[in-house]
Amino acid sequence: MHDPLHQFEIHPLIKIHWHGHDLSFTNASLFMLLATLSLCVFFMMGTRKLIPGYIQYIQETSFSFVNDLVKSTAGIEALTYTPYIFCLFLFIFAGNYLGLLPYSFTFTSHIIVTFTLAIFVFLATTLIGIIKHGSHFLRLFLPEGVPFFIAPFLMVIEFISYLSRPISLSIRLFANMVAGHTMIKIFAGFALVMASSSFAPSAIFPIIVNVGVLFFECLIAFLQAYVFTMLTCIYLNDTLNLH
């Protein structure tokens, strides 16, 4: 009952088996769908009005926030990719905040989800770099002026460092989400145990701590979406503007 990791379990809601593959509609799929739908509804509510309301103001502010982030970190050329980066930001943001609601499921707490998002960013930035710079793109792995005998070692190290980007990007988001949600559940478990002990009012202390942790989680939920977006911009900058 107090298992703090129980909240991360995936259960199939609608079982679908197709040619031996398990394609069931799970609670993770449900919350991804909810995140997408809630964003769609929110963004349709405020637009197409003669006098902009406060919802439209929030939409425009969030768009210009991401737009300015892309422009300041990756340069004016990278603005072509703003729609994708904005979608990525909103999807992670919605997922993180939906996960904070009681009885909900946080799909960003599964490494396969964050890794899929990260690997698309990685493949996209690599392809953009190769298309834009051609063979000159390999300069990324071998800076100029390196002595001949260290060059092969440095190339391997630079290559590993380049490959580690999607992994660090996905682990960061997933680990933050898992750690935060587990912490909330553990403190809630403390409160439950203390309430059933001989001195029941002592349960107020873990509850107070939990309120603080929950506020902190609200901050982390935004911060991790922001960090994911910003690192995407930094990686885009590295491949767009080779030094």
Added chain:
Amino acid sequence: MAYKLGVDFVAAVIVGLIIGYWLDVWLNTAPLFLIVFILFGSAAGFLSVYRSTQKMTQAQTDESKNNEKDAPHA
């Protein structure tokens, strides 16, 4: 940005480990490449941590320079 460093280092070691393990399985040379690539992975981790800290200190010095510029001279 400090929270970026730890994960960066671990991720590079993990990538080195995966490449080394995969090469060992392919060439049947366990544990030679595993050891070599974990070392390379650590080096890559140090490199990325070094670069991020350099960027951070660069940003800090730029900020303090700007603050000096803005401050009125006594």
